[in-house]
Amino acid sequence: MARMATTRRVAISTVAAWLFGFLIFFPILWMVLASFKTELEAFAIPPSFLFFHWTTENYATVQERSDYFHHALNSIIIAGGSTVIALLIAIPAAWSMAFSPTKRTKDILLWMLSTKMMPPVGVLVPIYLIYKSFGLLDSRTGLVFILCLGNLPIVIWMLFTYFKEIPRDILEAARMDGATIGRELVYVLTPMAIPGLASTMLLNLILAWNEAFWTLNLSTSYAAPLTTFIASYSSPEGLFWAKLSAASTLAIAPILVLGWFSQKQLVRGLTFGAVK
């Protein structure tokens, strides 16, 4: 009896989880489907789900009209660069806050987060002017820099919470076992911190990859990443749904693939504290 009830509960929650997952995934699925439709079918009402005339012509047009690989390379450089630099700054920062906190540590963390509460548009003009005078407009360096700054608070927060989860006792045990700081780092801390580091890195990559406000406003063509590439399809001449979908699909494909392959790490990292 009890066993049947459990089975049923498991079945119900499985179905619910799948439904919920599908719901979240649906917009992406729809986008991918639309990218294989003709422009006419793409906004036909009622929409056709699978039974339409499949075509790859949108992808051909998109590649013809704009240089996908140029923008993709920019995206990789900007997202990757800003992530690497953010981690280089955040690891020692979060480290010291987690392992030798002071009275002000909590305040500093909150203050850093508070910078994320301000809408970026509020500082667009000053940043734009600064970038202009430093010749950073439409430069990869400029975008790496602004995205790195923008994500730094979140990166430090995430790493801080992961590092805090590492029991101090274990580090002390390593010290008693005769490990020097360097070996403690290599043999004990890093292996325990890797899931947290990996998920922070991945999340930051995704955030930087999809960041549209600064990349759209501070770049035009040379340094423009994939977000600009997508935006160019919602042009004043009218919306091209199918082409826009094709461009978006191309734009998110790399990060989707990356996410797919690292999902195990990601899930482990995000639930690090819960399972211990």
Next chain:
Amino acid sequence: MGQITLQGVQKSFGPVHIIKGADLDIADGSFVVFVGPSGCGKTTLLRLIAGLEDVSGGSILIDGKNVVDTPPAKRGLSMVFQSYALYPHMSVRGNIGFGLKMAGLPRDEINRKVEGAAATLNLTPYLDRKPRELSGGQRQRVAIGRAIVREPKAFLFDEPLSNLDAALRVQMRIEVTRLQKQLGTTAIYVTHDQVEAMTMADKIVVLNGGKIEQYGSPLELYERPANLFVAGFIGSPKMNFVTGEPALQKGAATIGVRPEHLKIERDGAGGWLGTITVAEHLGSDTFLYVDAGPIGMLTARYIGELSLHAGDRVSLVPDPARIHRFDNSGNALRG
């Protein structure tokens, strides 16, 4: 060798004075237990010896050498933590062998020693498991294995058994004591469990509010407590304290009598008269909680079964040879 001496060791955290000058001489090979109420500084004192905290004053000598400026790794001590503190990503083998690896021993020697330690602790079947695949008792044994394999000058234990259930605790208590005797290594063991303290220790250090109240063998503490605190802390149930007239008769401000040293008489004339409020029958012992009017509440212990019940009148006669006398400031009066 593992002779440890503390000389005027002090520790403050900011303005708060936690350890207020501790002097202690721990002989090589002895088993010393730190006991005391929660927050009295047992862990802090142990961590000072380990080197995980820096002293604010005084010196710590290991085999005659002052180690206050020596990092923990170089003190040659090993520690067993209450939380086990095993390396979660390493196997049991890796955990036990980590210290040897850090010391740069060749791999086959590490393996030999690890397997030896594992055999002593009945861990051989689990050598390739991760800590999360072990039970609490097994994890604790791995932590002990990690400590013994390095053949340290002394073991430091911080309440190592407090996360285990009662039965396992008794078993581990015996195992740890046996192991320590077999290895002959000095051990310092922190606990707030009296039974652990009394049964395991060669010598007990009673701490209270950052001060050492008394240092002596379990029986010394039981028979000749130095002051009211130790008298009340060691022994279960607690010693009875009586002030006023009966104490003055003995020339003391307070007298103390252990529950087992009160003779229980049903209708005796002498002694302290009272009414039983609660009677606990354990078969092996009978505990009586007696309201003795102006004397106060008294606890009496009878070895064996005594058929007395709540409401019965009894008279409690203290064994004159077993009366402890204390002066106004709580120190024991001798002679």
